[in-house]
Amino acid sequence: MTASPRFETRLAITATAVEAMLGRILGDAPLPGETGRPERLLAAMRHAVLGGGKRLRPFLLIEATRLFGVENDGVVRAGCAVELVHCYSLAHDDLPQMDDDDLRRGRPTVHRAFDEATAILAGDALQTLAFDVLADPATHADPAVRADLVLRLARASGLGGMVGGQVYDLAAEGRWSADGRPLTLSDGEIRRLQAMKTGALLRMPLEAGAVMAGASGEDVARLGRFGAIVGLAFQIADDLLDVEASPQAMGKATGKDAARGKGTLVALHGVAAMRAELARLVEAASTELAPFGGRAETLLAAARFIAERQS
């Protein structure tokens, strides 16, 4: 089964709307209270964020909100906030001190296009801007919702989420081992690492969308469970692509996991077993959203798209 043309059209249309909003957020006009604007920093922030990407995280947030019949600019802003955190983490992860990547989406990484200091500071300011966007009344009229979104984004991206997962990941590569050799992780350890490093920031927008739409606690939890499934599928698909795809298709280096002896579920269980798990996850996602009936069609197409994507 492949994603329907209708789904891919919707994904592309949303990406265009997100790109336009990101451009506005990233300084098409000065921010309130701004007394100065270092052009070099802003240019690096724009380089890190603008110019492509599927904008999956904003898409998930926007579609989760649409599930409850809500659609507005504030929702797009909230999606952009999640994307800003995603992009800040890429700018920092690409640094020589971290994953040492020169290419991202087929373009030079931020420290290659600028320099390391600028890349560090651009990442810092992008993270700050994400919380700025969420706390701004333009994102949602209810301050309780705004505070809740801030808390959810912080929990998904900090010590207990994305950044913590990145530290587990560097540790697994043997970064801090006495002999520099990769650690042997168990199935459970790999799943925890991935749930934190990439899963949390895919799950958060699904819950956040439900919260913004005023959904019940039960529905927020349901979207959260769907998000956990999507997060796992995303990572398994990513690991499969690292084994099977070309750098040209990905716009970045591939084959890096095996070269580093990195513990992935694919390395542990093999390609065939993980393809089967992906199919099971798509089924589980469908079961989770069954109560929403046909309204969940786009989110289920997104789950399939994530599991079966080729880049």
Place this chain on the structure above:
Amino acid sequence: MTASPRFETRLAITATAVEAMLGRILGDAPLPGETGRPERLLAAMRHAVLGGGKRLRPFLLIEATRLFGVENDGVVRAGCAVELVHCYSLAHDDLPQMDDDDLRRGRPTVHRAFDEATAILAGDALQTLAFDVLADPATHADPAVRADLVLRLARASGLGGMVGGQVYDLAAEGRWSADGRPLTLSDGEIRRLQAMKTGALLRMPLEAGAVMAGASGEDVARLGRFGAIVGLAFQIADDLLDVEASPQAMGKATGKDAARGKGTLVALHGVAAMRAELARLVEAASTELAPFGGRAETLLAAARFIAERQS
């Protein structure tokens, strides 16, 4: 005139309370929803934050709130959030790619005690944690206040505040000049740089304290003007200390500004002129808070302390 013993006692008592709260926030207990906790990351975050410092920013927030008769644990938490941002910025600024410092408060900087990747990630997670703390209901019962605090901290510390100021500062040192030589900044350019780099994060806690106490918009603005004065005084005192103090007294390298040909107001106008400006700023601070009468005694003592500090 020197700070009264009573003031220094109060500053020390508050620093102890802030230190204890920071210890609690930094993982004496797991965070809600935490599924994993990379010990190395947490240790680096604790190293960056705990074990000293005057905790001036929390002190200013707590005293601004006390001005309106409010005192509670939520206020201490909000002060800690500002301190977390301050400490994350120090961890990143100390990196070899930035200011390249080995010592901070007489101890190894984070990348020296751990490594550069860990220092970058610990800084990232500390920034995230700051917004987590502010958005948490434990900080203030009113979500509108929490969202407002998040917005104020973001505006003070991002592109238009602290990080933007740091980029202006690196640019002024000649970081990105074709010939690598320091730029010659005007009086106005130096003041803008400093208002962003250090001023914004000293001003924000004073406004935030007033907001948390439910002060009028007029009083919030008054505390903001007082904060701008304090911020400028802080930076002039800092520049004077860089010229006049010993590395032993400061717990970090001194004489760095002159060595780098850095444009400071002290370099531009001389020590005597800036000592006179400091005295004028203390006067202006006193005039600003006159409407509060004797209740403002501690905040005025803080302004004097900041202007006259020896380390």
